Amino acid sequence: MAPPLSCIGTELWFTDPMGEETPPGGEPPRTRLLWELIRPRLPLFALATFAGLLGSAARLGTPLATKSILDSVDGRSGVTMPLLVLIGLVVLGAFAQWWQMVALGNLSEGVVYDARRRMNLRFLYARLTPLQRSPVGELVTRVTSDSVLLREAASSSIVGGVNGVVMLVGALVMMAILDITLVGVTLVAVLILSVLFGRILPSIAKSQERAQAAVGELGGELDGNLRAIKSIKAAIAEERVRTRLDEIAERSRDLNMYAIRRQALAITTSWTGVQVSILAILAFGAVRVSEGAMTVSTLVAFLLYAFQIGDPIGQLSNSLTGLQAGLAAARRIRQVDDMPAEGGPESTVSKALGGSRTDIRPFTPTGDGSGMLLSGVHAGYPGGEPVLSGIDLRMPSRGHVALIGPSGAGKTTLLSLLLRFLEPDSGELRLGNHAYHEVSASSTRTHFAYVEQESPLIPGTLRDNLRLINTHATEEAMYEVLDRLSLRSVVDGLPDGLDAEISINSLSGGQRQRVAVARALLADRPVLLLDEATAQVDALTEQAIHDAIVDHARTGLVITIAHRLSTVVDADMIVVLQDGRLIAQGSHDELLATSPLYKDLLSALRIPTDSPVGDDVPGYGRHSS
Numbered sequence: 001m002a003p004p005l006s007c008i009g010t011e012l013w014f015t016d017p018m019g020e021e022t023p024p025g026g027e028p029p030r031t032r033l034l035w036e037l038i039r040p041r042l043p044l045f046a047l048a049t050f051a052g053l054l055g056s057a058a059r060l061g062t063p064l065a066t067k068s069i070l071d072s073v074d075g076r077s078g079v080t081m082p083l084l085v086l087i088g089l090v091v092l093g094a095f096a097q098w099w100q101m102v103a104l105g106n107l108s109e110g111v112v113y114d115a116r117r118r119m120n121l122r123f124l125y126a127r128l129t130p131l132q133r134s135p136v137g138e139l140v141t142r143v144t145s146d147s148v149l150l151r152e153a154a155s156s157s158i159v160g161g162v163n164g165v166v167m168l169v170g171a172l173v174m175m176a177i178l179d180i181t182l183v184g185v186t187l188v189a190v191l192i193l194s195v196l197f198g199r200i201l202p203s204i205a206k207s208q209e210r211a212q213a214a215v216g217e218l219g220g221e222l223d224g225n226l227r228a229i230k231s232i233k234a235a236i237a238e239e240r241v242r243t244r245l246d247e248i249a250e251r252s253r254d255l256n257m258y259a260i261r262r263q264a265l266a267i268t269t270s271w272t273g274v275q276v277s278i279l280a281i282l283a284f285g286a287v288r289v290s291e292g293a294m295t296v297s298t299l300v301a302f303l304l305y306a307f308q309i310g311d312p313i314g315q316l317s318n319s320l321t322g323l324q325a326g327l328a329a330a331r332r333i334r335q336v337d338d339m340p341a342e343g344g345p346e347s348t349v350s351k352a353l354g355g356s357r358t359d360i361r362p363f364t365p366t367g368d369g370s371g372m373l374l375s376g377v378h379a380g381y382p383g384g385e386p387v388l389s390g391i392d393l394r395m396p397s398r399g400h401v402a403l404i405g406p407s408g409a410g411k412t413t414l415l416s417l418l419l420r421f422l423e424p425d426s427g428e429l430r431l432g433n434h435a436y437h438e439v440s441a442s443s444t445r446t447h448f449a450y451v452e453q454e455s456p457l458i459p460g461t462l463r464d465n466l467r468l469i470n471t472h473a474t475e476e477a478m479y480e481v482l483d484r485l486s487l488r489s490v491v492d493g494l495p496d497g498l499d500a501e502i503s504i505n506s507l508s509g510g511q512r513q514r515v516a517v518a519r520a521l522l523a524d525r526p527v528l529l530l531d532e533a534t535a536q537v538d539a540l541t542e543q544a545i546h547d548a549i550v551d552h553a554r555t556g557l558v559i560t561i562a563h564r565l566s567t568v569v570d571a572d573m574i575v576v577l578q579d580g581r582l583i584a585q586g587s588h589d590e591l592l593a594t595s596p597l598y599k600d601l602l603s604a605l606r607i608p609t610d611s612p613v614g615d616d617v618p619g620y621g622r623h624s625s
């Protein structure tokens with residue numbers, strides 16, 4: 001059974017959930033990172049190692065049994081017993097090998113599974129800003145290709161290494177028992193090989209890591225370009241993009257080739273070393289036999305051990321070189337672990353890992369009826385200029401608040417703060433009766449339904465998409481919302497209706513936007529956040545969304561961002577942002593009288609500015625909340 005996630009290197013998750021990406025004290029050694037992944041499956045690891053040792057012992061006993069059979073040829077002792085022992089050792093060796101392979105398979109698949117679960121968990125619960133710093137495709141390669149490299153390292157490389165050492169030491173001991181002088185020759189060869197290996201290995205790990213980083217970069221580039229494939233084709237830029245992708249693939253190939261050349265050097269060195277030492281043993285041994293210092297059967301047994309040493313040395317060199325790729329992969333996987341998680345008094349990750357306390361608090365407006373309050377809020381993205389400065393804003397618990405301003409003014413960033421995708425550098429945010437810093441991000445988010453600018457669909461069916469926020473939405477409620485947003489005919493046109501698998505390509509931009517709005521309306525949350533929710537829809541759907549906003553604003557708070565000012569002029573409160581500052585707020589009529597920027601924005605959109613709203617903007621009447 002898989003260990004619970006809470007057991008898998010839990011301390012990694014809590015080292016510094018709100019802190020920096022590089023852990024204090026620098027990077028732990030690569031081998032420790034690998035060990036952290038193997039540790040939860042220690043019993044399986046021990047079992048595989050034990051089976052390996054059993055197989056090694058059986059193989060080590062074979063030459064001695066062979067010697068006994070040879071010694072019995074002169075008739076002074078019976079041949080039956082040594083023969084039975086030899087057969088027993090062969091059977092034991094075969095059984096141990098099978099057992100070890102199955103245990104190793106279990107171990108390696110388990111380690112890969114754990115690593116993938118860890119990364120899935122971290123990606124979903126990481127703070128958004130550091131997560132979004134890497135291209136999606138690059139992150140995907142860590143879960144797909146890096147974890148596969150880990151498999152070899154975590155299983156056969158490590159157990160093979162342990163077995164190799166045991167076999168090597170065991171064979172040397174047996175050889176020492178047979179002839180202590182001759183073993184000196186073997187030891188010199190082993191020593192020379194170890195020094196050569198020690199010099200070659202580190203460069204293999206480094207180039208492997210760089211090659212894997214290039215694969216990640218390729219994934220990121222490919223993902224980004226495939227998303228923009230229509231623009232690339234329309235621009236006839238395929239060749240430019242292909243050249244760039246090929247360059248990255250070439251870099252990865254060259255780095256891997258360098259690692260392969262170093263591996264080949266290491267393995268050839270070890271193989272040649274073994275052959276040379278066997279020849280030396282044969283030469284020295286022949287002299288000792290001719291001098292009568294050892295028997296022929298002892299030399300045969302010694303040579304059998306010498307040949308056996310070839311196996312563990314080969315196994316060790318393969319394991320050590322294979323391990324380098326796994327260690328490089330472990331480091332890249334660890335970098336995902338180091339992404340700071342969303343935290344707070346009750347971190348979301350801690351809950352995912354089995355925490356029991358819940359800090360979800362009901363949304364209750366403050367005594368003066370305020371829904372949301374921002375005081376002295378300054379915010380920006382890590383490493384960048386401040387984006388919002390000194391925002392003081394009080395929003396009611398019911399009604400429609402529209403955020404407007406020129407592109408880049410900070411409107412979406414303000415929504416990100418409300419949703420806690422971003423934490424303020426200073427200042428305070430309050431939602432009804434509680435301050436943001438008192439509760440977790442997920443608790444805060446339970447009060448919101450959010451429609452983001454790009455209206456992405458999640459992989460799955462239309463039903464999955466509609467139930468993303470409210471998992472209990474009834475079919476009746478879903479059809480009602482679909483009717484309201486003119487989506488019913490779209491659903492009826494899908495082969496499996498609500499159960500049809502949908503993707504970015506199966507719906508138009510406007511349809512995706514309506515699905516996103518439908519899922520938010522089904523959520524029935526106190527605060528509805530709409531970022532450009534009408535940017536891609538036709539006039540009739542825009543009116544339907546507008547009616548839904550008016551509806552929701554009667555009982556809850558709706559905060560919208562819209563560039564089409566005609567959709568916000570009848571909001572209860574319009575907030576004007578410019579260069580990250582709140583420069584005006586009030587109703588349409590108030591702003592017409594007080595805010596030149598507001599007037600300019602309206603004029604740019606050719607919305608009449610000389611008479612109150614309602615008479616001049618077709619289709620929109622002021623609502624009372």
Ligand SMILES: Nc1ncnc2c1ncn2[C@@H]1O[C@H](COP(=O)(O)OP(=O)(O)OP(=O)(O)O)[C@@H](O)[C@H]1O
Pocket residue numbers: 129132381384387405406407408409410411412413414
């Ligand atoms: N993830 C991010 N990392 C770094 N900077 C960002 C990030 N998102 C936005 N910004 C910067 O913050 C500033 C405000 O961006 P924001 O998206 O909040 O503006 P906006 O008013 O919503 O613009 P628009 O109307 O064009 O959507 C911009 O200068 C932008 O470059």
